[in-house]
Amino acid sequence: MASFFLPLFPETDKSAWLMQVQKEYKPAQAGEDEYESLRWHTEEGFTLEPYYTANDLTEGPVTTRSLETIQAVQKHSPGWLNAPEWIVSDEKSDNSSLRDVLTRGADALVLSLSTQTGRHGEKLSRLLNNIKLSENPVFFRLSDDTATDFIQTLKTIAPYKLKGGLLMVAGKSTAEATRLTVDSPQFRTICVSSHVFHNAGATATQELAFTLASLADTYDQLTDSGLTIEQLVPKTILSVSVGTSYFMEIAKLRALRVLLSRLVAAYQSSSLAFFIHCQTSTFYDAKATPNTNLLRATTEAMAAVIGGCDALTVHPYDSVLGTPATGDNDMSDKGFSARIARNVSVLLKEESYLDKVADPSAGSYYIENLTYSLVEAAWTLFLTVENQGGFAKAVASRFVQTEIERAYQAKVDAVRNGKVLVGVTKFRFDEPSTQTYNPLTDQTGLLPDRRLAAVFE
Structure with a gap:
């Protein structure tokens, strides 16, 4: 059978492809170079080829050793947490909705809390009633630097090993919050976010480099407080926005893990127990036609899970209009959009089976080259920041x-x-x-x- 089909698919190389391009290409203007017109000059500052082959993983800038390094630091276990976000307004009614969400596809929760709820034990207890944080990870966004007070309140409500963490910029209380949760290794208290860079209009290179520089500053402060790098890495969340440039965003997340491995190596550590939370971008959302945001979110979600996120938050397509999403029992459009956002993750698991394999893009000639280019460009920019004295x-x-x-x-x-x-x-x-x-x-x-x-x- 193999010998029957073999003549139908003769081997070709890149030069044969280029000859065919030269034969068939019709330039838009006289003198235009057919090959150069097909190359992609990215906003990140490097050029991508229109066609890659296996030789580009061994004979180009990507060496066998660098390819092995890239693949070695990627996530080795498949799957991710479906973590919808909820803006808390009424603890009692929100509790009912959150418990319902956990039965309808959510694996975890992202809760945006007011200072009042975060510090008031009774309010927090009402919000988390019958939600066991040892089974369902809960990530909290706090409105100010009150991590220590919040953790102390939370531990009186849930006196067991917690899962989840704090999705807030590291502050003065981060070190103490980390010490208070040493008995809960899966509750992460150190968060560095790329959202502020992404939403200001950064390129992927800038987003990676400035996020890494921010993390380096955070680690310097926390190690100065007496914590070791081995204590910090397993307690760290990288919260990353994922945009619409599909392959670039896949490579961005893979490049992030390579950059993190380089950073911890500078601290004489090999720990790679980082947790990467991704959320769909708001930078590319449109108010004019919000339904199109659903298409964007789906592409962004696919890039996030193929790139290796550990948790994913898909924003409802109409969240850009400013009204917080509500639960499935709400018959309004907001209830519908929240359900659709949550179901994006469900469909990627149940129908696309993207939770069955880790690092599915490994070995892709194109994505491996793109990952390598992002790593080197971001590392160069990161060193520029460090040479200025840090972030x-x-x-x-x-x-x-x-x-x-x-x-x-x-x-x-x-x-x-x-x-x-x-x-x-x-x-x-x-x-x-x-x-x-x-x-x-x-x-x-x-x-x-x-x-x-x-x-x-």
């Missing part, structure tokens, strides 16, 4: 802000020059608004919280 000093000198602003303006210019935003600049069924977008109105801290589509809506 805090790079922010104080406005290096970080200037670099991201340049990247954001390049994204806006690309759309103005014809790049399509589905439902915004094309395939839109209403009249575009004349509203002028001022990013300063969305300023939250040192970097603006933006949406790319807002300029054109």
Whole structure:
């Protein structure tokens, strides 16, 4: 049988493919180089080829050794936690909805708490009634640096080994919160997020480099407080936004694990017990046609799980409109959008079987090259930040802000020059608004919280 089919599929190499391109390509203008026109010059600063072969994993910049290094540090166990986000407003009614969500596909919860709920034991007890944190991980977003008080309150309500963690920027109380939860190794108290960079318009390279630099600053502070790197790594969450550039985002997450391994090696450690939480991007969401956000979220979710996330939060497609999502029992559109968001993860598991294999993109000629390029570009930028004295000093000198602003303006210019935003600049069924977008109105801290589509809506 094999000998019967063999003549139908003769072996070809890259040179044969290039000859065919030269034969069939019709240039848009005289003198245009057919091959060069097919190459992708990314906003990250490197060039991607239109076609890769097995030789590109051994004869190009990616060596056998670097390929083995990339693959060795990826996640080795398949699957992820489906972790929908919930903005807590009424502890009693929210508790009922949350318990319902856990029976309808959610594996974990992300809860955004007010300071009052976080510090008030009775309110927190009412919210978590019959939700056992030793079985269902719960990740908490706190509105301010009250981690120590919160952990003390939480441990009186749930006096057992906790699962989940804190999805908040590390602060003064992080070290003590880490010590208080040493008996709960699966409750992570150190969080560094890429969202602030992503939502300001950073490239994938910048997002990786500045997130890593922020983590390095955090680790320096925590080791100075007496904690060791072996204590810190298993307690660390990297919370990452995943955008619409499908293959780039897969490679971004794989590159992140390589960069983390390099960072801990600088601390003379080999621990790689990092936990990566991903959430679908709000930067690329559109208010003009919110239904198109469902398409974006699905692509972003696939990239997140193929890239190796440990937990995934899919935002409802209409969350950009500002009304918090509610439960399945709510018959409004909000109840529908929350259910659809949660079911994206369910479908990727139950129908696409993406939870059956770890690192499914390993060995892809294209993605391995893309991962390598991102690692090297991000590491170079990270070292630039470190040479300036670290992340805090790079922010104080406005290096970080200037670099991201340049990247954001390049994204806006690309759309103005014809790049399509589905439902915004094309395939839109209403009249575009004349509203002028001022990013300063969305300023939250040192970097603006933006949406790319807002300029054109």
